[in-house]
Amino acid sequence: MRQHVTIKDVAKHAGLSTATVTRVLQQRGYVAEETKDQVLAAIEETGYRVNTLARALRQQQTKTLGHLLHCISPNPFFARVALGAEKEAHRYGYNVLLYNVEGDPAEERRGVETLLDRRVDGIIFTTAVDPENVQLAVSNGVPVVQVERITHVETHAVLIDNYAGSSAAMEHLIELGHERIAYIGGDPHYYQKRGEPTSYRLIEEERLAGYVDVLNKYGLPVDKQLVALGEYYSMEDGGFAGDGALYTEEFLGVANPPTAIFATCDILAAGALQTLYRHGLGVPDDMSVVGFDGTYAPFLTPSLTTVQQPMLEIGGRAAQILIELQDAPESEEPAVQRREQLTTYLSVRSSTGPAPDR
Amino acid sequence: MRQHVTIKDVAKHAGLSTATVTRVLQQRGYVAEETKDQVLAAIEETGYRVNTLARALRQQQTKTLGHLLHCISPNPFFARVALGAEKEAHRYGYNVLLYNVEGDPAEERRGVETLLDRRVDGIIFTTAVDPENVQLAVSNGVPVVQVERITHVETHAVLIDNYAGSSAAMEHLIELGHERIAYIGGDPHYYQKRGEPTSYRLIEEERLAGYVDVLNKYGLPVDKQLVALGEYYSMEDGGFAGDGALYTEEFLGVANPPTAIFATCDILAAGALQTLYRHGLGVPDDMSVVGFDGTYAPFLTPSLTTVQQPMLEIGGRAAQILIELQDAPESEEPAVQRREQLTTYLSVRSSTGPAPDR
DNA sequence: TTCACATATGTGAACGATTACATATAGTAT
DNA sequence: ATACTATATGTAATCGTTCACATATGTGAA
Incomplete structure (x- = not known):
C-alpha cells in the first residue's frame, strides 16, 4: 500500500x-x-x-459478508449460489468474502475465525459442516444464515423444497409411462454412519421420501435393487460422476432393469448418461434420465431434464436477510429466526421421453 | 458487530x-x-x-488480495482459477476478495474502485476487460497480475501456452488418421470488429495458429468451411454451448464433412456432442471431438478428450506473485514485470479415436 | 430586543490495533 | 566504579475515518 x-x-x-x-x-x-x-x-x-478500513473501524461496520461454502469448484452449484449472494450484496454496497471449506471441519473453523477477525457483518454457511462452527459464529454475535444444509443451531435459513422437487421429477416420469424407476442419491444415514454431525433437515432424506411417496401414490413397488445410496459430498472431479456411472452399471445388470433413472444431482446423472452411452442405449428412447440441481443439465448429451434449483435466488436471499438485519434496530435482534423455503421447478429437456414398450 | x-x-x-x-x-x-x-x-x-481492521489500518497492509474475473459461473474455468488463488493465499494468511465482472467494463471499474478503497495488497485480473481499469489499479500503486487475457498495460502476468495446447490437440487427431478437422473457436478479430480494446496476446489467435500450423505441417489444406469463429466471451448459459451445436450442424452440411472437431473450449465441445448425438452419429466412431480447458470434459458423454489447463496452478501462481511482492523490499518495485507461462497437457478420454474409413 | 431554531462549520475524542521511544533492571566487560 | 548491552515492560503517538459537541451566524417570532 x-x-x-x-x-x-x-x-x-x-x-x-x-x-x-x-x-x-x-x-x-x-x-x-x-x-x-x-x-x-x-x-x-x-x-x-x-479508506474503507478506517471507516469500518470507526463505524463498526465493514459492509462485508462472509460466505463459507463447500467449494466453488468443481460443483457449479456453489459457485452459482455464491454469485447470487455477491450480486445481491453489491446492490447494497456490500462485498462478499468467500471461503471454500471443502467439507473439512478444521478448515471451516479457520474460515469462521478468519471472518470473525475481519469483522464481517454477517456469515452465510452454505452447507455447514460442523455445528460447532456455526455456534462459534453465533456466540460471537454475528448474524448467520444457513443455506441448504442446516444444523440444529438456531439461525436464519434459506432452504429449498427438496420433497416437492423430487416429487415433481417422479410425477414427470410416471406421466411418461415409466414404472420401473431407479434412484441414485445420497445416503440419508451417511453422516450418522460415520459418526459425523448430521443436518437438522436432511436433503437426502427429503429427496428419497419424494421418490418413495410418489411410487406409493401410484401403487408402484419400491425395488431395493433400483435404489442406490452413496456418499453425497465426495465431490471430487471424476469420482462423483463415477458413482452415477457405477450405479447405472448395476441397474443394467438387474433381472428386470429400469426404464428411467432419477439422480439427485446433475453430476450423478452425467455419470449415468456416460454408462448408458457406453452400453449403446439411447436416451430417452431406451432409458429416461432426470437430474437435480440444474448445473450441468444444459451441457450434457442429451441435454438433461432436471429439477432446477433457483441457485442465484438462494444466494441472493441469504445475503438479503443479513443486509436487512444491518439496518434493523438492535432491539429486533431476538426476534424469530427467518426460515425461508424456495421452490424448485422441473426443467424438461431431451433426456426424458415415453417409456419404451416391452 | x-x-x-x-x-x-x-x-x-x-x-x-x-x-x-x-x-x-x-x-x-x-x-x-x-x-x-x-x-x-x-x-x-x-x-x-x-480486530484485523485496526491492525490493517496501522500496518498499512490488509492481507487481502482482490480478484477480478469474468464470472465464477457458469464457466467453471474461472471458479477453478479463483479456487487456486484462494488456496495459495490461505497458505500465507491472506484472503481473496472476489469480484465478478461479467465482461462489463463499468462493473469492472466499480470492482477496481471497491478493491482500491478496501486497500487490498494486490489485484488479480483474470481476463481484464478494459485496459483503463488495469491502468487505474496500477496508477494507484497496487501490484497487479493479469491472467489469461492481458492488456498492453505493463504488469506481471500468468499465461498459458495456447499455441502449444492447440498444436497438441491437432497432433493427436492427425496421429489418429484424421485429415478433415473442423475448428470451432473465438474470432481473433472479435474485439477489433466491435471497436473494443483488445488484448495484447490474443488467445484466440494463438489457438487458431496452432490449428493452422499443424495442418500445414502435414500438408493438409485449411478449409474455410471447416473453420467457425464466434464470440468467445458470451458465456451465457445455453447460448454458448448452443454455438458449438450450431456450428457442428453446419459442418455436417458440408459436401465433404470432417471426421473430427476441435473446439477451443469444453462448452463449445459440449454443444458439438449434442448435435452429433441428435444426428445419430457416434463419438468417436463417426466423429472425434477435442475440447479445450478441462472444465466439463470428465462429465460429458462421451467423456471428452481435451487440452487441460492447469487452472488451480494459474490462480495459485498469480496469488503467489503478489504475495512475494509484499515481503520484498520496496526498492525492488521497479524491477522487471514477471511474465510466467504455464503449460497445458492433453488429457485423452473417450471422445477421440481413429478416423473412420471412407 | 430577545430567544429559539435552522444552517454551517470546526475541534477533538473515539475506533483497536501497532510501534517508536522511553524507562528500568540485571549482567558483564572494562 | 563505569559503561555498555541484553532483556523486559510501559507510554503515547499514529493509522484514516466518523461523530458528539461546541461555536457562529442569520432569520423570524414573541
Missing part, C-alpha cells in the same frame, strides 16, 4: 475541516451547496479515495 | 500494557516466558479475537 491521499489532505486542499468533508462523503448534516462543490473539487483534484 | 473484547481488555486482565500483548501477538520483541503465558491465558479467558 503506497502513500495515499487522506481526508486531511482533501480538507486542507479545500480549506475546510475533515468534518465537513465527511459530511459531504456521507451526505448528511448541513453543508452549503457552495462548500459541497469545493469539497467535491478537492476530492477530484487530489484523487482521494476513502 | 456487537461489543468485542479489545486488546486493552486483555492487557488489563493480565495486568500488563497493550504493547506487551502485541509483542506476544506478533511474536517479536522481548517478552518473558512467564509474561507470555499470562497474556495467552488472558486471551483465552477473555475470548479475545484480534
